[in-house]
Amino acid sequence: MSYSFDFPIKHLYPDRDTGISVAVFLTYGDKTEKVSAKLDTGADFCVFTHDVALQLGIPLDTGLKKTFDTSGGLVDAYGHEVSIKSFGHEHAAIVFFAATPGHRRNLLGRQRWIRNFGIALFDYDSALYLQPIN
Amino acid sequence: MTVSANVSSILQQIAALNADELAELRAQLENQAANGSKVALQSQLQSDLQDEAAFKWINEHGNEYPGQWLALDGDRLLAHGSDLAEVTAAARAAGVRFPLLHLVEPTREHPYIRS
Numbered sequence: 001m002s003y004s005f006d007f008p009i010k011h012l013y014p015d016r017d018t019g020i021s022v023a024v025f026l027t028y029g030d031k032t033e034k035v036s037a038k039l040d041t042g043a044d045f046c047v048f049t050h051d052v053a054l055q056l057g058i059p060l061d062t063g064l065k066k067t068f069d070t071s072g073g074l075v076d077a078y079g080h081e082v083s084i085k086s087f088g089h090e091h092a093a094i095v096f097f098a099a100t101p102g103h104r105r106n107l108l109g110r111q112r113w114i115r116n117f118g119i120a121l122f123d124y125d126s127a128l129y130l131q132p133i134n
Numbered sequence: 135m136t137v138s139a140n141v142s143s144i145l146q147q148i149a150a151l152n153a154d155e156l157a158e159l160r161a162q163l164e165n166q167a168a169n170g171s172k173v174a175l176q177s178q179l180q181s182d183l184q185d186e187a188a189f190k191w192i193n194e195h196g197n198e199y200p201g202q203w204l205a206l207d208g209d210r211l212l213a214h215g216s217d218l219a220e221v222t223a224a225a226r227a228a229g230v231r232f233p234l235l236h237l238v239e240p241t242r243e244h245p246y247i248r249s
Contacts, residue, residue, distance in 0.1 A: 011182070012186050012189070012190075014193035014196070015193055016196075016197070018239050018242070018246060021189055021192070023185035023189075025232070032232065033232070034232045034233065034234050034235060035234070035236070036189075036192075036234060036235065036236040036237070049237065051203070051218040051219075051237075052235075054218070055218050055219060055222060071246075088182075104201075104237060104239060104240075105239065106237070
Protein backbone atom coordinates (compact mmCIF):
# COMPACT_ATOMS: atom_id res chain seq x y z
CA MET A 1 0.00 0.00 0.00
CA SER A 2 1.22 3.50 -0.78
CA TYR A 3 -0.02 6.90 0.30
CA SER A 4 -0.02 10.14 -1.61
CA PHE A 5 -0.56 13.65 -0.33
CA ASP A 6 -0.92 17.04 -1.91
CA PHE A 7 1.17 19.86 -0.45
CA PRO A 8 0.60 23.39 -1.81
CA ILE A 9 3.65 24.84 -0.09
CA LYS A 10 7.31 23.97 -0.58
CA HIS A 11 9.89 25.65 1.61
CA LEU A 12 13.63 25.35 1.02
CA TYR A 13 15.51 25.81 4.25
CA PRO A 14 19.22 26.46 4.74
CA ASP A 15 21.16 23.24 4.69
CA ARG A 16 24.06 24.32 6.84
CA ASP A 17 22.11 26.35 9.39
CA THR A 18 21.48 24.52 12.65
CA GLY A 19 17.95 23.25 12.33
CA ILE A 20 15.07 23.67 9.90
CA SER A 21 14.39 27.40 9.74
CA VAL A 22 11.06 28.94 8.81
CA ALA A 23 10.09 32.62 8.63
CA VAL A 24 7.12 33.59 10.78
CA PHE A 25 5.36 36.88 11.30
CA LEU A 26 4.47 37.52 14.93
CA THR A 27 1.95 40.26 15.66
CA TYR A 28 1.19 41.60 19.13
CA GLY A 29 -1.11 44.59 19.25
CA ASP A 30 0.00 46.88 16.46
CA LYS A 31 3.55 45.54 16.28
CA THR A 32 4.65 42.93 13.78
CA GLU A 33 8.07 41.37 13.34
CA LYS A 34 9.28 38.66 11.00
CA VAL A 35 11.64 36.25 12.69
CA SER A 36 13.19 32.95 11.74
CA ALA A 37 12.32 29.98 13.92
CA LYS A 38 13.34 26.34 14.01
CA LEU A 39 10.87 23.58 13.40
CA ASP A 40 11.12 21.32 16.45
CA THR A 41 8.99 18.17 16.50
CA GLY A 42 10.38 17.42 19.96
CA ALA A 43 9.07 20.66 21.45
CA ASP A 44 5.58 20.70 22.94
CA PHE A 45 5.11 24.45 22.52
CA CYS A 46 6.38 27.39 20.48
CA VAL A 47 9.06 29.30 22.37
CA PHE A 48 10.72 32.51 21.25
CA THR A 49 13.64 34.43 22.68
CA HIS A 50 13.41 37.15 25.28
CA ASP A 51 14.66 39.67 22.70
CA VAL A 52 11.70 38.99 20.42
CA ALA A 53 9.25 39.67 23.24
CA LEU A 54 10.93 43.00 23.95
CA GLN A 55 10.89 43.89 20.27
CA LEU A 56 7.14 43.23 20.09
CA GLY A 57 6.51 45.29 23.24
CA ILE A 58 5.06 42.34 25.12
CA PRO A 59 4.67 42.88 28.89
CA LEU A 60 6.37 39.59 29.51
CA ASP A 61 5.66 38.78 33.13
CA THR A 62 1.92 39.41 32.81
CA GLY A 63 1.62 36.20 30.81
CA LEU A 64 1.12 32.58 31.74
CA LYS A 65 4.33 31.38 33.37
CA LYS A 66 5.62 27.97 32.40
CA THR A 67 8.92 26.21 32.94
CA PHE A 68 10.30 24.11 30.08
CA ASP A 69 12.75 21.26 30.32
CA THR A 70 15.33 21.70 27.55
CA SER A 71 18.62 20.04 26.66
CA GLY A 72 20.33 23.14 28.06
CA GLY A 73 18.45 23.01 31.37
CA LEU A 74 15.20 24.49 32.64
CA VAL A 75 13.89 27.61 30.88
CA ASP A 76 11.24 29.88 32.38
CA ALA A 77 8.93 31.50 29.86
CA TYR A 78 5.68 33.44 29.67
CA GLY A 79 2.79 32.67 27.35
CA HIS A 80 1.05 35.43 25.43
CA GLU A 81 -1.51 35.37 22.67
CA VAL A 82 -0.11 36.59 19.38
CA SER A 83 -1.02 36.27 15.75
CA ILE A 84 1.42 33.92 14.05
CA LYS A 85 1.62 33.82 10.28
CA SER A 86 3.72 31.66 8.02
CA PHE A 87 3.36 30.77 4.35
CA GLY A 88 0.24 32.94 4.14
CA HIS A 89 -1.49 30.92 6.88
CA GLU A 90 -2.38 32.95 9.97
CA HIS A 91 -3.82 31.97 13.32
CA ALA A 92 -4.02 33.28 16.85
CA ALA A 93 -1.94 31.31 19.30
CA ILE A 94 -0.54 31.40 22.77
CA VAL A 95 3.21 31.12 22.34
CA PHE A 96 5.93 31.47 24.93
CA PHE A 97 8.76 33.94 25.31
CA ALA A 98 11.82 33.21 27.41
CA ALA A 99 11.93 35.11 30.69
CA THR A 100 15.65 35.85 30.29
CA PRO A 101 18.07 36.32 27.37
CA GLY A 102 19.74 32.95 27.97
CA HIS A 103 17.42 31.01 25.66
CA ARG A 104 18.87 31.61 22.17
CA ARG A 105 16.48 29.77 19.84
CA ASN A 106 13.07 30.47 18.38
CA LEU A 107 11.24 27.15 18.29
CA LEU A 108 8.09 26.11 16.49
CA GLY A 109 6.68 23.22 18.50
CA ARG A 110 3.75 20.89 18.12
CA GLN A 111 1.04 22.91 19.84
CA ARG A 112 0.07 26.09 17.99
CA TRP A 113 2.27 25.45 14.95
CA ILE A 114 3.11 21.93 13.84
CA ARG A 115 -0.47 20.79 14.44
CA ASN A 116 -1.66 23.55 12.11
CA PHE A 117 0.06 21.93 9.13
CA GLY A 118 0.40 18.62 7.41
CA ILE A 119 4.14 18.31 6.94
CA ALA A 120 6.49 16.24 4.80
CA LEU A 121 10.22 16.57 5.19
CA PHE A 122 12.82 15.67 2.58
CA ASP A 123 15.98 16.64 4.41
CA TYR A 124 18.30 15.38 1.68
CA ASP A 125 17.21 18.28 -0.52
CA SER A 126 16.47 20.68 2.40
CA ALA A 127 12.79 20.81 1.47
CA LEU A 128 9.78 21.09 3.72
CA TYR A 129 6.33 20.52 2.20
CA LEU A 130 3.31 21.93 4.00
CA GLN A 131 -0.46 21.71 3.87
CA PRO A 132 -2.25 24.21 6.13
CA ILE A 133 -4.97 22.58 8.24
CA ASN A 134 -7.96 24.78 8.96
CA MET B 135 19.06 57.14 -6.24
CA THR B 136 19.78 53.45 -5.79
CA VAL B 137 17.07 50.81 -6.04
CA SER B 138 17.00 47.31 -4.65
CA ALA B 139 17.44 44.30 -6.89
CA ASN B 140 13.74 43.51 -6.52
CA VAL B 141 12.60 46.99 -7.54
CA SER B 142 15.04 46.98 -10.41
CA SER B 143 13.61 43.66 -11.58
CA ILE B 144 10.05 44.98 -11.34
CA LEU B 145 10.99 48.12 -13.28
CA GLN B 146 12.46 45.97 -16.04
CA GLN B 147 9.23 43.99 -16.22
CA ILE B 148 7.18 47.18 -16.30
CA ALA B 149 9.29 48.47 -19.19
CA ALA B 150 8.20 45.44 -21.21
CA LEU B 151 4.45 46.05 -20.73
CA ASN B 152 2.27 47.34 -23.56
CA ALA B 153 -0.07 50.34 -23.15
CA ASP B 154 -3.08 48.28 -22.04
CA GLU B 155 -1.03 46.38 -19.49
CA LEU B 156 0.41 49.63 -18.15
CA ALA B 157 -3.08 51.04 -17.71
CA GLU B 158 -4.14 47.86 -15.88
CA LEU B 159 -1.09 48.03 -13.61
CA ARG B 160 -1.76 51.70 -12.85
CA ALA B 161 -5.38 50.92 -11.94
CA GLN B 162 -4.29 48.08 -9.67
CA LEU B 163 -1.77 50.27 -7.85
CA GLU B 164 -4.29 53.08 -7.44
CA ASN B 165 -6.80 50.57 -6.09
CA GLN B 166 -4.27 49.33 -3.56
CA ALA B 167 -3.46 52.88 -2.48
CA ALA B 168 -7.17 53.67 -2.12
CA ASN B 169 -7.63 50.65 0.14
CA GLY B 170 -5.04 51.95 2.56
CA SER B 171 -2.11 50.23 4.18
CA LYS B 172 -3.90 46.92 4.83
CA VAL B 173 -3.35 45.73 1.27
CA ALA B 174 0.29 46.75 1.39
CA LEU B 175 0.69 44.94 4.70
CA GLN B 176 -0.89 41.78 3.28
CA SER B 177 1.53 41.80 0.39
CA GLN B 178 4.48 42.31 2.72
CA LEU B 179 3.32 39.44 4.92
CA GLN B 180 3.64 36.98 2.03
CA SER B 181 7.22 37.37 0.97
CA ASP B 182 8.19 33.72 1.03
CA LEU B 183 10.52 33.91 -1.97
CA GLN B 184 12.34 36.75 -0.28
CA ASP B 185 12.72 34.59 2.80
CA GLU B 186 14.17 31.71 0.81
CA ALA B 187 16.77 34.09 -0.62
CA ALA B 188 17.53 35.22 2.92
CA PHE B 189 17.91 31.65 4.14
CA LYS B 190 20.22 30.89 1.23
CA TRP B 191 22.35 33.86 2.27
CA ILE B 192 22.36 32.62 5.88
CA ASN B 193 23.46 29.23 4.63
CA GLU B 194 26.46 30.76 2.93
CA HIS B 195 27.42 33.57 5.31
CA GLY B 196 25.63 33.05 8.64
CA ASN B 197 28.60 31.41 10.33
CA GLU B 198 30.52 34.69 9.96
CA TYR B 199 28.20 36.21 12.59
CA PRO B 200 28.03 33.72 15.49
CA GLY B 201 25.72 34.76 18.31
CA GLN B 202 24.43 37.79 16.42
CA TRP B 203 21.06 38.90 15.17
CA LEU B 204 20.90 39.46 11.43
CA ALA B 205 18.34 41.58 9.58
CA LEU B 206 17.93 40.55 5.96
CA ASP B 207 15.88 41.69 3.02
CA GLY B 208 16.14 38.78 0.64
CA ASP B 209 19.83 38.16 0.08
CA ARG B 210 20.76 41.62 1.34
CA LEU B 211 22.21 41.92 4.85
CA LEU B 212 20.83 45.17 6.26
CA ALA B 213 22.25 45.06 9.77
CA HIS B 214 23.79 42.72 12.32
CA GLY B 215 24.73 42.82 15.98
CA SER B 216 23.96 41.51 19.42
CA ASP B 217 21.15 44.00 20.17
CA LEU B 218 17.95 43.05 18.36
CA ALA B 219 16.35 46.47 18.83
CA GLU B 220 19.34 48.22 17.26
CA VAL B 221 19.53 45.74 14.40
CA THR B 222 15.81 46.11 13.67
CA ALA B 223 15.99 49.91 13.83
CA ALA B 224 18.91 49.94 11.37
CA ALA B 225 16.99 47.69 8.99
CA ARG B 226 13.92 49.94 9.17
CA ALA B 227 16.11 52.97 8.59
CA ALA B 228 17.20 51.27 5.38
CA GLY B 229 13.55 51.31 4.30
CA VAL B 230 12.58 47.69 4.96
CA ARG B 231 9.42 47.36 6.99
CA PHE B 232 9.66 43.65 7.74
CA PRO B 233 13.25 42.42 7.59
CA LEU B 234 13.81 38.76 8.39
CA LEU B 235 15.33 38.71 11.88
CA HIS B 236 17.56 35.70 12.35
CA LEU B 237 19.65 34.74 15.35
CA VAL B 238 22.83 32.91 14.37
CA GLU B 239 23.58 30.31 16.97
CA PRO B 240 27.13 30.19 18.26
CA THR B 241 29.20 27.43 16.71
CA ARG B 242 28.86 24.24 18.72
CA GLU B 243 31.86 22.24 19.76
CA HIS B 244 29.90 19.03 19.30
CA PRO B 245 26.91 18.04 17.14
CA TYR B 246 23.52 18.80 18.65
CA ILE B 247 20.93 16.29 19.79
CA ARG B 248 17.87 16.81 21.89
CA SER B 249 17.87 14.40 24.81
